[in-house]
Amino acid sequence: MKKEDQRLRYAILANDIVIFAIRDGTLNVLLVKVKKASFRGLWAVPGGLVRPSETVDTCARRYLRQVVASGDVFLEQLYTFGKVDRDPQGRVVSVTYYALIPDAERILDCSDDYAAVAWFPVDRLPELAYDHDEVVQLAVDRLRSKTTYSNIIFSLLDREFTLSDLQRAYEIVLNRKLDKRNFRKKILSLNQLVKTGKKTTGKAHRPADLYRFRLRRYATIQIL
């Protein structure tokens, strides 16, 4: 085999992370402005090359912690994107992940790595570098789908919330209205929620019960 051919058998391995949060009543994704390479100045999801010494899972957590204060958030492998020409620099295969963080989670200063960092609603994204439009779309689809058969939504919520907060979170992720009475009946019947004994305060609304999830660990369950 010629040297040229051998080089081509190798692919550079990258990780890209789609980070979701609910902000201002919409589902948002965290984007970074690319500093280097062919896509300089365009927005992309955070990520970069995998180091020789780390697994792809370890690497994903490293890129997550570059931008998010607490690494202790939901993070799952999404899909591996291996189109031949997805990066003009060479054969870069990206193992993508998605992460869910509560709105309160602090975003770090990562100006060493990226030219800018900002949240964007998933239905109003700017032009994205690489095939990151596909990556984000697949992550949105996966999140929507998992929301219907698991407790995944807890990762987007604060530790304590009202039933209205929870319904709103479902509506935002699923992008459709839910009937309040049916929703409450169903969600309470699942034995997933625990009353904290506390109530909301504030003048605008009547005090509402605060709940928390019995389990803050991913589990499959028929929700809606």
Place this chain on the structure above:
Amino acid sequence: MKKEDQRLRYAILANDIVIFAIRDGTLNVLLVKVKKASFRGLWAVPGGLVRPSETVDTCARRYLRQVVASGDVFLEQLYTFGKVDRDPQGRVVSVTYYALIPDAERILDCSDDYAAVAWFPVDRLPELAYDHDEVVQLAVDRLRSKTTYSNIIFSLLDREFTLSDLQRAYEIVLNRKLDKRNFRKKILSLNQLVKTGKKTTGKAHRPADLYRFRLRRYATIQIL
């Protein structure tokens, strides 16, 4: 960067395919005996390196067609395994897939590529090369999980089947008994099945209605 370091930034990209079928009342996986490299003589799932000119998805279908006569079967990306030392030959990252085929599907002669090919029940596997025990276990978990919230089981069945065939397929994949009456009531209520108008023949049992799936395309649906 030194030449050595540069080499280490590259990973060889492989595809491995877990192929399932229901055979003799158990869930089976197709294994091949490795001909070359460090694991010669051990069993593994079929697969190999990704060519520079093909996407990982195209490559997966190529390896599938090496062993299965019809390429027109359920094939889905499973997970990307990127542990640093999973292959003693170097940094090989495997993008794994799983495929489901009906028992009737013909297995090809692939003695050019593998020393042997054979079916094994998933609960009685031989020692496997690489991290393929992990790969097969994850594929089994994914299949079980998807079976509860999708119509995926159609890919393991012949085009026409009785309700008993269908129930047995569910029981084999899920590895638990189902109540016949509840199963029939639930499965018929889902509007997924169509009576073909034909019946089974044979002396051992009373003739039973033959059904087919209305849709032979993957769809999410609450089954059990």
